[in-house]
Amino acid sequence: MDTEQVITRFPPSPTGTLHIGGARTALFNWLFARQHHGKFILRIEDTDKVRSTKENTESIIESLKWLGLDWDEGPYFQSQRTKIYYEMIEKLLSSGKAYYCHCSPEELEKKRIEAIKKGLKPKYDGKCRDLGLGKAPGAVVRLKSPLTGKTIFKDLVKGTISIENEQLDDLILQRSDGSFTYNFAVVVDDSNLGINYVIRGDDHVNNTPRQILIYKALDEPIPQYAHLPMILGRDKAPLSKRHGATSVMAFKDMGFLPHALLNSLARLGWSHGDQEIFTKQELIDLFSLEHVGKSAGIFNMEKLLDLNAKYIREENDSTLADLLLPFLSQLGCKDLPREKVKCAVKTLKARSKTLLEMAQRALFYFQEIDYEQQADEKFLLPDVLYILEDLLLDIKGATSFDQKNLENIFSTLLERHQIKLGTIAQPLRVALTGKTVSPGIFEIMEVMGQEMVVKRLSNAILHIKSKKGP
């Protein structure tokens, strides 16, 4: 009975797409809810009519789905919940916890500037606080917050935080145009939806006391708070657009596996001893707010890359082939035979950090090749011509084309010419792929198949001959 159900929430604002900071906040809320068999609610904070877009909302939802962070309720839209806000404003007004203020923005701005000039805190002077003013055009509703005392709360990651109430001013709850401010809407929504754990970014710590005051005025239970440290860019500045691709969808497009991103996000700020790799279930079981660090961190791209490579290596070929197809298609290879893609994947999974990289490396299997200039100059030389010609004969005569048989063909060829594999491996590699780097030559020949190998080898031979010139 004492175990109240845990209810968390993720409230993105559709003024932009979901970036990794938001994604981590969502992840921690999701983990916490899942671990406690509670509820995770999605709420879209679209009260900023000017900057919010439908596209962003859709993109955020798509990102969350891609990451596999499913929600139990919502998405709720703040823009559709105004009725509740009106009711709560009424409640505060009638109980004397809030009041109308007739001060004009201009008047306030003037006072602000004067206060700053005098070195004072630029807060509202409480002019209309006890005037008992009524509703009027241009009036706003302010919270009548306590002038003395302290507001204290126990943050689950930062510890006890306290602030003198005199530092806080009578903040506006409802604007003169009738719309509601962020701090008010959040409290009303969280309270209304039964949110009892608020896990959010560090940038909200200073808002928390203000929000607690609203809860108190509303006479509603105050949730538990956990403030996560910020994620910084390379330059140690808070993450923003100028740090390049930070949106979750950009990571998808770069060829990252959702779980790799999730794992890497989880380890930014949270830790479980020395463990680096976690399955989703482990994350759910082991996550703990107590082990969330207090200091901001820089997102480590190299580490993500490494994790992604690890997960690619461990993923099965068939799944990878499905994931790879769209990337290949993007690069101009459409309608490929899935089986062949799967074989290609097998040769490339240990050497690709992202799906995009894998697709690029796989291109020679599916597209006409060009010789890289340096590779051509260094390896496609007349002195290996006779070996390649001899090899071509063997290849043409091969009755089966699996790796085992290819290796046999080669060992007799090497024997016959008294050479080592090393002498023809690179020329052959360039002949077949156009590059000096590729999976093992027996692997790629098997995947390419006899016909393609014959063709590329013949082309290379002609190419070398043409070089000898007249």
Place this chain on the structure above:
RNA sequence: GGUCCCAUCGUCUAGCGGUCCAGGACGCCGGCCUCUCACGCCGGUAACACGGGUUCGAGUCCCGUUGGGACUACCA
């Protein structure tokens, strides 16, 4: 300016007074493996911001300094 928060290798971090001349991971540098590149394996590089306390003993507790960040809006 005021208020609040933060501070261990380049980066992410372990560390909840002695087991730490500080451990793991990524990166980087060597080596092994080897048909190239990877993978894998082995080894190396590198940090408790500074100054005072408290204590028999401090990376770990307290205070200060310095340096970061957040908030201070009729933005969210």
